[in-house]
Amino acid sequence: xxxxxxxGGATATATTEPSLETRGLTKSFGGVRAVDGAxxxxxxxxxxxxxxxxGSGKTTFFNCVTGMIxxxxxxxxxxxxxxxxxxxxxxxxxxxxxxxxxxxxxxxLTVLENMLVGVRSPSVLHRMGGARNGDDIAKARELLRRVxxxxxxxxxARDISYGQQKLLELAGVLMVDPDTIMLDEPAGGVNPxxxxxxxxxxxxxxxxxxTFVIVEHNMDMVMSLSDHVVVFDRGRPIAEGxxxxxxxxxxxxEAYLGV
Amino acid sequence: MPSASDTTTGAxxxxxxxxxxxxxxxxxxxxxxxxxxxxxxxxxxxxLVFPQMAADPFILSVGVVIASYAALAVSWNFVGGxxxxxSLGHAAYSGLGGYAxxxxxxxxxxxxxxxxIGGGLLVAVLAVPIGIASLRVRGASFVIVSIALVLIxxxxxxxxxxxxxxxQGLRVPRPFGEDVLRPEQHERFFYIHVAFVVVALALWWxxxxxxxxxxxxxxxxxxDKAQALGVPTGGYKLTxxxxxxxxxxxxxxxxxxxxxxxDPIFQFSILIGSYMVLxxxxxxxxxxMGPVLGAVxxxxxxxxxxxxxxxxxxxxxxxxxxxxxxxxxxxxxILPAVGALVDRLxxxxxxxxxxxxxxxLLEHNRRLDGGTGTxxxxxxxxxxxxxxxxxxxxxxxxxxxxxxx
Ligand SMILES: Nc1ncnc2c1ncn2[C@@H]1O[C@H](COP(=O)(O)OP(=O)(O)OP(=O)(O)O)[C@@H](O)[C@H]1O
Ligand SMILES: [Mg+2]
Numbered sequence: 001x002x003x004x005x006x007x008g009g010a011t012a013t014a015t016t017e018p019s020l021e022t023r024g025l026t027k028s029f030g031g032v033r034a035v036d037g038a039x040x041x042x043x044x045x046x047x048x049x050x051x052x053x054x055g056s057g058k059t060t061f062f063n064c065v066t067g068m069i070x071x072x073x074x075x076x077x078x079x080x081x082x083x084x085x086x087x088x089x090x091x092x093x094x095x096x097x098x099x100x101x102x103x104x105x106x107x108x109l110t111v112l113e114n115m116l117v118g119v120r121s122p123s124v125l126h127r128m129g130g131a132r133n134g135d136d137i138a139k140a141r142e143l144l145r146r147v148x149x150x151x152x153x154x155x156x157a158r159d160i161s162y163g164q165q166k167l168l169e170l171a172g173v174l175m176v177d178p179d180t181i182m183l184d185e186p187a188g189g190v191n192p193x194x195x196x197x198x199x200x201x202x203x204x205x206x207x208x209x210x211t212f213v214i215v216e217h218n219m220d221m222v223m224s225l226s227d228h229v230v231v232f233d234r235g236r237p238i239a240e241g242x243x244x245x246x247x248x249x250x251x252x253x254e255a256y257l258g259v
Numbered sequence: 260m261p262s263a264s265d266t267t268t269g270a271x272x273x274x275x276x277x278x279x280x281x282x283x284x285x286x287x288x289x290x291x292x293x294x295x296x297x298x299x300x301x302x303x304x305x306x307l308v309f310p311q312m313a314a315d316p317f318i319l320s321v322g323v324v325i326a327s328y329a330a331l332a333v334s335w336n337f338v339g340g341x342x343x344x345x346s347l348g349h350a351a352y353s354g355l356g357g358y359a360x361x362x363x364x365x366x367x368x369x370x371x372x373x374x375x376i377g378g379g380l381l382v383a384v385l386a387v388p389i390g391i392a393s394l395r396v397r398g399a400s401f402v403i404v405s406i407a408l409v410l411i412x413x414x415x416x417x418x419x420x421x422x423x424x425x426x427q428g429l430r431v432p433r434p435f436g437e438d439v440l441r442p443e444q445h446e447r448f449f450y451i452h453v454a455f456v457v458v459a460l461a462l463w464w465x466x467x468x469x470x471x472x473x474x475x476x477x478x479x480x481x482x483d484k485a486q487a488l489g490v491p492t493g494g495y496k497l498t499x500x501x502x503x504x505x506x507x508x509x510x511x512x513x514x515x516x517x518x519x520x521x522d523p524i525f526q527f528s529i530l531i532g533s534y535m536v537l538x539x540x541x542x543x544x545x546x547x548m549g550p551v552l553g554a555v556x557x558x559x560x561x562x563x564x565x566x567x568x569x570x571x572x573x574x575x576x577x578x579x580x581x582x583x584x585x586x587x588x589x590x591x592x593i594l595p596a597v598g599a600l601v602d603r604l605x606x607x608x609x610x611x612x613x614x615x616x617x618x619x620l621l622e623h624n625r626r627l628d629g630g631t632g633t634x635x636x637x638x639x640x641x642x643x644x645x646x647x648x649x650x651x652x653x654x655x656x657x658x659x660x661x662x663x664x
Contacts, residue, residue, distance in 0.1 A: 068483060092489035100487075106480035108545075117477040118488040121470055131473040176489050 019044035019211045020065065020096075020180055025074035026235075027057075027064050034060035036235030037074070042180075042228070044079070047202060047212040049222045049243070052232030053255055058215045059101055061232070062184055066098050067091045078180065093120070097178030101185050101215075103166050107158035111149065111168055114157050115140035118175035143171045147201060163194045170201065180211045187218040199225050223247060231255065287605050306453055310446040319445040325558035326452035327514050328538060332550035333459045334506035335535035337499050340463075340544040341472065343479035344394065344496070347532045348405030349507050351412050354526035355382045356508025357515035358416065358423060361431040371434035371516055379509040386504035390497045397482065409527050416523035428522040431515045448517040455513060456551065459506050464547055466499070475499055534561075537578065541585050543592025552593055556581075 020042040027035040034057045042048040050058050064071040067088040076084045083091055106114050119136050121127045144150040147167040152160050157168060166186065173181060186202070187195040199221055206212055216222050222229065222243065229246040231239040233255040239246055246252055313319040335349050359378030363369045369377065393404040416423045423429055435444060466472040474495050477485035486492045515521055525531070534557060542553030557578065564574030589596040 066487060068487065087491075087493070088483070088486040089489050089491045092487060098487055100484065104481055104484040106477050106484070108480060109476060113473065113476075116470075116473050117485060117490065119470055119473075120489060127471045127474075128469050130468050131470045132468065172488065 017044050018042070019079060020213065021077045022061075022065065023075045023077075025061065025064055025076065026072045027060055027069065028072055029060075033235050035064060035071070038232075038236045040230055040237055040240075042211065042213050042230075044211050045206070045209060046227040047206050047214065047225055049226035049229045050213060050215045050232060051217070051219075051222055051229060056232040056255075057235035058232055059184055060235075062098060062182055062215065065091075066096055066182065092176055092178070095179040096182060097173035097176050097180070098182040099166075099169050099173055099184055099186065101188065103162065103169050103189075105157045105165050105168050105172070108156060110154050110156055111144065111160065112137070112140055112153040114168055114172050115144065115175050118172050120176060140171075140175060143174050144168075147171045148197070163190045166190055166194075166198070170198070174205070178210070180213065181205070182213045182215075184215045185217065186214060187216055187221050195221060219247075291601065310449050316442040316445060319442060319449065321559075321562045323445050323449050323452060323517060324562060325555055326449055326456065327510065327517070328534065328558040329456050329551045329554035330452055330459065330510035330513065331507060331531075331535050332538040332542075332554045333456055333463065334503055334510050336539045336544055336550045337459075337463060337466075337503035337506065339536065339539055340546075340549070341466065341475035341479060341499055342496055344397070344401050344500075345536060346405040347402050347529060347536060348407070348409040349503075349535050350527055350529070350531040351405075351408045352382050352386065352504045352507040353511030353514070353531065354409075354412060354416070354521075354523075355385070356511030357431075357521050357526055358429065359508070360512035360515050361429050361521055362422065364432055365429075371432070375509060375512040375516065378512045379505045382508035383501050383505040386501045387497065390500040390504075394493070394496045394500060405532075406529060409529060409532060413523055413527035416527055423523065424521075426523065428520055431519050431521060433519055434516050444517070448513070452513060455510065460547060460551070462502070467547065471495065471498075537582055540592060541582065543594035543596075545591065546594040546598075549592050549594045556593075 018041045020040075022038055022040045025035050025038045025040075026033065036057070038057075038061060040050075040061075050061070052058055060069070063069045064074075065076050067083075067086050067090070070085050074084070075082065078091075078094055078096065081094065083094055083096075086094075106117065109117075113131075116131050116136055119131075141150055141153065144153055147170060149160070149164050149167050149171070152164060157165065160168065166189075170183070170186070183202075186198050190198070195218065202212055202214070202225060214222070214226065226243055229240060229243050230237050231246060231249070231252045233251075238251050238255060239249045241249075309322055310319055313322060331349070331353055335346065338344050338346055356378045359381050360371070360374045363374035363377050364371055367374070389408065393401060393408075396404060417426050419425070420427070433439075433444070435447060439447075466475070474485060474490040474492075477488070477490055478492050478495060482492055511526070538553030538557045539550040540553070541549075541556055542551065543549030560578060560581065561574055564577055568574065585592065
């Protein structure tokens with residue numbers, strides 16, 4: 001496997017500033033330590049990948065970072081600000097958007113309505129305003145057009161195909177204008193050609209300055225897309241670095257192949 | 260970017276169209292809107308002349324009962340319809356509203372209408388801690404918690420006899436003097452109830468259109484996802500819960516003023532709470548008028564069975580059957596089922612995946628191809644955008660398989 005040179009200057013790894021950091025992050029379910037004292041640093045403006053075998057705690061890590069579950073201990077910072085244990089909507093407001101491993105959309109709302117949920121509200125008065133106003137709709141349509149599902153805007157979200165739902169979920173996250181976008185298996189369960197489309201979108205959005213953290217099992221995608229790879233095993237990072245280095249790391253091979 | 264939808268977005272104040280999504284209103288939609296308005300006018304006129312047309316005071320009193328049910332159902336639907344949290348215990352708020360109104364009049368010597376609003380406000384304040392505690396749990400757990408509250412209040416109302424009159428019940432002074440005769444009382448209360456329902460519906464409608472309402476509906480569909488998108492779910496749920504409690508309490512207070520007597524067994528009963536759920540489900544809890552329609556159907560049936568089968572429990576069996584039938588054949592309620600039926604008559608289908616023609620698809624793909632997919636001002640990084648293969652572009656726009664529903 002020859003790795004494609006990452007877009008956006010992978011050579012500059014040394015000069016990057018941290019965006020999202022965790023220190024000693026821990027979360028147990030009963031006896032299972034899903035995340036076990038993880039110290040992870042993701043870099044601003046980069047496409048970061050988080051990989052690891054099934055059950056290594058990647059999704060749990062995401063949930064701890066985005067406030068969906070409270071970590072038992074440890075610290076999460078975003079651009080230096082402590083966001084540990086804050087409720088998800090505050091973390092969203094702080095600039096982290098995320099997708100879910102099993103694509104989550106609002107099934108009985110239309111595609112357009114799905115988009116309007118993520119509109120940021122600065123004040124109570126703003127919340128009382130009409131949801132279907134020209135500005136928000138124009139922005140929603142622009143994003144739908146960008147991911148290529150604008151022709152479906154009045155379909156109920158449950159009626160569109162799984163691949164289209166994944167695109168909708170991504171577009172919905174973009175409505176919130178997050179600086180950091182965390183995607184849990186964006187290529188999971190989608191056709192190879194659509195994977196290419198999602199990859200292209202990620203690159204474009206990254207070029208606009210957005211930081212990505214992507215959990216993915218599709219190694220081609222990880223290697224061609226990411227600038228920085230963190231490898232998880234049993235709830236903590238065991239290796240990290242540029243994709244070309246990480247994929248030859250013996251510890252990574254061991255974790256994946258179990259040798 | 261000269262694309263068809265761009266020009267229309269700019270031209271139409273998009274928020275105005277009820278569909279919002281479809282830019283141009285078709286002839287069918289115009290006809291439909293006209294039909295709806297006509298229906299609204301006719302039904303509204305019928306409601307207004309009902310007291311004059313009612314043959315006797317009994318029929319008139321049935322009208323008040325149905326209007327009272329509608330008031331309760333619409334109030335319940337602030338929580339149930341928007342957030343999907345099914346409270347079986349809303350009788351707690353109607354009951355409290357009733358007792359608060361009565362006690363404000365008898366103990367504090369307040370004007371009945373001030374007492375009514377005061378009762379509603381008191382219950383709204385009480386609903387804050389109750390909401391904070393109970394809205395933490397979802398689904399079945401929330402239902403159980405909501406029931407628990409009614410049972411507790413029933414015990415309190417029965418045992419705190421010095422305040423509530425206990426099992427003896429509580430007499431509520433009439434707001435209109437003794438010289439106002441029964442039929443006249445019924446007529447006035449009928450109009451007051453109708454006005455209340457109209458105000459509640461107007462607020463429901465306003466919330467439905469707001470960003471707040473969009474957040475609430477997102478909570479109904481997927482609460483965690485909504486919160487991940489920045490919706491302050493806790494605050495939203497609590498707000499709408501307090502609104503619902505306030506309206507339910509005022510509806511309960513109105514009932515107390517009209518009926519003139521409060522019996523704890525009847526005020527704090529699971530059955531009343533269940534009626535509110537049943538009526539909303541029956542009519543369609545995601546539609547504005549659903550709970551009203553449900554209240555008319557359920558209220559009429561209840562009175563019908565009571566008249567024909569007396570005090571037997573037969574009306575409960577019949578209502579249960581009715582609910583089962585509706586849930587089986589119209590799971591979303593009557594109004595959405597009617598809406599779907601009307602939609603089938605539509606000559607041109609709404610833009611939807613299955614209706615997209617080959618030309619549309621081609622045009623759509625051409626637009627993506629032309630690079631209009633990227634917003635202006637954003638440099639397209641080399642090797643992306645236009646570099647995408649045809650297969651990639653097609654994939655995003657391939658209509659789903661037919662069996663997908
Ligand atoms: N809610 C939960 N309750 C109990 N155990 C859980 C829960 N969520 C995760 N776990 C456990 O924590 C461990 C890590 O799970 P997690 O879903 O985070 O892994 P993952 O790396 O995302 O795996 P995959 O690649 O399969 O998605 C697993 O052993 C899992 O069984
Ligand atoms: Mg996972």
